[in-house]
Amino acid sequence: MEKKIVISDEQLQFLSKYLNKKFPNLSPQVKIELMDHLICGFEVKGGDDFYQYLSNEENFIKGFINNEVKNVKKTYGKQTWRQFFSFFTSRELLPITILTLFIIFLISKSISNKNAWLIFVVSTHLIMIVSAIFGMINKKPLRKLDEVKYLGAEIWLPFLMVTLADNLGFKNWLIQNEFIFTGYWFFTFIYGVSAYIVLRRQKKIILTKYKALLN
Structure with missing residues (x-):
């Protein structure tokens, strides 16, 4: 039976510091979601080099953060239009x-x-x-x-x-x-x-x- 890869506490701390350093403006909520994605991805893909894994996933990380920014903008826009139409309904x-x-x-x-x-x-x-x-x-x-x-x-x-x-x-x-x-x-x-x-x-x-x- 294949042994499941589980991230260590040391790797978890490194991931948190890595995201704080590379993306200091990241909100706590987005950071938690991103860490969850990265941890699950590493455990599924397997491998011993967690640090190389993060390097390989840098484009994914940037894309994830950009999507979250777009979602924030869309959310405010949708809420404003919803409030606007409420003046008529x-x-x-x-x-x-x-x-x-x-x-x-x-x-x-x-x-x-x-x-x-x-x-x-x-x-x-x-x-x-x-x-x-x-x-x-x-x-x-x-x-x-x-x-x-x-x-x-x-x-x-x-x-x-x-x-x-x-x-x-x-x-x-x-x-x-x-x-x-x-x-x-x-x-x-x-x-x-x-x-x-x-x-x-x-x-x-x-x-x-x-x-x-x-x-």
């Missing part, structure tokens, strides 16, 4: 949605194009400022974690919507068509608020999850 949020749309339409119809655009820009930047103050995580032990680095990625879309209109030259056309401008502003604002809500929610989850690192 939730009974609690629907009155807020209708009121917001009415106010934006009233502003774009009642005041000059220049002032309407100014309020649009201010409202968008206000969301970003509030998000930066109350949503971002500035705890030093957590800053390099992928979950923290990409936490505020979705909040940039509203800012992009403003700069696109300016840089691509359709700002004047946009503000001269009040219905289109209302829709553009409404989407930008609601998406920004959705991103902020997700930001705050995820901040609480992350701080709770990594509470041990902060003590």
Whole structure:
């Protein structure tokens, strides 16, 4: 009967130090999952040289980490869109949605194009400022974690919507068509608020999850 290869405590410690040195920004959760994959792989493939095995698996390790980063980004994006659509499907949020749309339409119809655009820009930047103050995580032990680095990625879309209109030259056309401008502003604002809500929610989850690192 073939003897099963079992990783030693010394090899386990080496693996942990190896990942810490090569990938210092790795989150504890991803590190545990990656170590589990590598240990299982080594025990299945067999062999005596664990250190050579790690060297051979370096491309797999990098690919695994890159996939986890992509998953973090996708997760935040999906959560933001889910929150966005909830403004149209939730009974609690629907009155807020209708009121917001009415106010934006009233502003774009009642005041000059220049002032309407100014309020649009201010409202968008206000969301970003509030998000930066109350949503971002500035705890030093957590800053390099992928979950923290990409936490505020979705909040940039509203800012992009403003700069696109300016840089691509359709700002004047946009503000001269009040219905289109209302829709553009409404989407930008609601998406920004959705991103902020997700930001705050995820901040609480992350701080709770990594509470041990902060003590």
